[in-house]
Amino acid sequence: MNRRLLLVSNSTLHGSGYLDHCQQHISNFFGKDVKKVLFVPYALHDRDTYTRTARDKFKTLGYEVESIHEAKDPVDAVRRAEGIFIGGGNTFRLLKSLYDNKVVAEIRKRVLEDGVPYMGSSAGTNVATISISTTNDMPIVYPPSFSAIGLVPFNINPHYLDPDPSSRHMGVTAVLMQFCVQGLREGSMLLVEGNKATLLGTTKARLFTRGKPSVEYDPGSDLSFLLTDLN
Numbered sequence: 263m264n265r266r267l268l269l270v271s272n273s274t275l276h277g278s279g280y281l282d283h284c285q286q287h288i289s290n291f292f293g294k295d296v297k298k299v300l301f302v303p304y305a306l307h308d309r310d311t312y313t314r315t316a317r318d319k320f321k322t323l324g325y326e327v328e329s330i331h332e333a334k335d336p337v338d339a340v341r342r343a344e345g346i347f348i349g350g351g352n353t354f355r356l357l358k359s360l361y362d363n364k365v366v367a368e369i370r371k372r373v374l375e376d377g378v379p380y381m382g383s384s385a386g387t388n389v390a391t392i393s394i395s396t397t398n399d400m401p402i403v404y405p406p407s408f409s410a411i412g413l414v415p416f417n418i419n420p421h422y423l424d425p426d427p428s429s430r431h432m433g434v435t436a437v438l439m440q441f442c443v444q445g446l447r448e449g450s451m452l453l454v455e456g457n458k459a460t461l462l463g464t465t466k467a468r469l470f471t472r473g474k475p476s477v478e479y480d481p482g483s484d485l486s487f488l489l490t491d492l493n
Contacts, residue, residue, distance in 0.1 A: 264377030267454035269387040271446035300343035304359035305351025336363040350384025353397040358405035459485040
């Protein structure tokens, strides 16, 4: 399998600017072969401003950005893409727009069959998985399905927060235990190259598997076993 994925928990880390905390990983990921990245700003309402933010950042890294919302034909834009970046925002809005513009299957094909590198951040990471069932976002709109692009065979919970031991509220953790979920804390990201997966960043991640205790993993851990069906 040719897939290459950089799945980032968050776009902005406290105390730094947009994508600053992962910019070296972005440069390593897209490399020198990619000149232009297709940006998908569907997760936010103001797509023009969002695109300017992404365009300005990627320009400093040496990449041109084309936004899918500016294209006359979104499907054709995906077919021509050298690299794809789906940004964060509201996961429900994002997935609905992906379905509305008929690009879910096309993105899956370009990434899994053609080897086009895919970067996601926050909601963009969420939609790279099996489904958006583990999102923390409010359902401000409803997509036709919660099934996502399916680039990896598990779910991810971006912006994962540890439960407060002084609180009786365990809602998020209880939900995550129903799935095979990689809980990505802010500052962490998952690099997938073919059938190899590596945890990158500065924070640990927690794996929730149904019927098993959760497990902590340090940055640099080999998580390739996640790419097989754990059920």
